Amino acid sequence: MGLAARLLEEARFSTVVLTPMPEFHRVVGIPRSVAIEYPFGRPVGDVGDSKGQREVLLETLSVLAKAEKPGEIWHLPFTWPESPRETKWQPPEMSPIVSLYLDEIKEARRRAR
C-alpha cells in the first residue's frame, strides 16, 4: 500500500495511509502514515462501532492537514478491547505464502528466541 501512496502522491494527490503495520514504512517510505493498533482487516474499528470508526477517521483526516514533511508516522492512542488471540482476524485456512515458507517461518522464530 505504501507504493500505491507514493504513486498517488507523485500524481499530485495528498495521501494518508491508515495502517495497522506502520513498520512497513521502513520498506518503501510512505508520505504520511497514521498507525493504529487494531487487528488486521478492521483498521477503522469494530463491526457496528460507528462512533469509534468516526474517531479514527477524524484523526486520519487531521494528519493530512498537520503533517509537515514526508515520512511522518502519527500513532493513534486507541486500544482494541480484545486480546490478540480473541480477535480472530486470521483467515480460516493458512495462506498459501505462509504454507510455502512454513519451514523458514519456524526457523525465524527459533533464531529470535
Place this chain on the structure above:
Amino acid sequence: MEKSEKTVDGFRFLPPSLSAWIQTRIPEQFEGSIPWTPLSKPVNQATFSMVTSAGISLKTEPPFDMEREKREPTWGDRSYRALPKNAGEGDITVNHLHINTGYILKDINVMLPLTRMREFEEEGIIGSLAPTAYSFYGFQWENNDFLTEAIEPMARQMQAEGVDAVILIPA
C-alpha cells in the same frame, strides 16, 4: 517521527513465528526520498477518495482471483475494482486469503468507511466524497506490476473526478 505517547506495535496481533519472519525481511529504517504533495485546500473544502487493499468487489463484477493464488502461492491478483460511494455490505463480496473477511461483509466501514465519509460529507467535515472508491488486492509478492495495472488507472479516474486527497487503508 513519533507524535503521541503510544507507539503502535504492528506485530502485536501476529503469531510469534510470523512476526519473527517478517522482521527478518524488513530493514531497520527507510533510506531514500519520499514524494510529497501538500494538501492544497482545507479538509472541509477538499474532495476525497479512498483505496483499500482488502479485495472488495461488487457482486455484479468478477471477484478477485483466489484460485490461482492457491495454485501459485507467490502470485497475487493485480487487478482492481471501482466501487461506487454508496456501496454497502449488500452490494459487495470480499476475497482475501490473508485475513478473516467476515467482518467486512458485516460492516464495510471496518475496512472501507464509505458510510462514515458520506456522513462527513453531509456534515461539512469534508468538502466532498468522490463518486468512486477503489479496491485492489494487497498480496503482491515481490512484484510491482499492480502499480501500472491497478493504481495508475485509479489515479486517472481520480483526476477525472477532481480528487484532492486519498485515504489508503491496507487490510
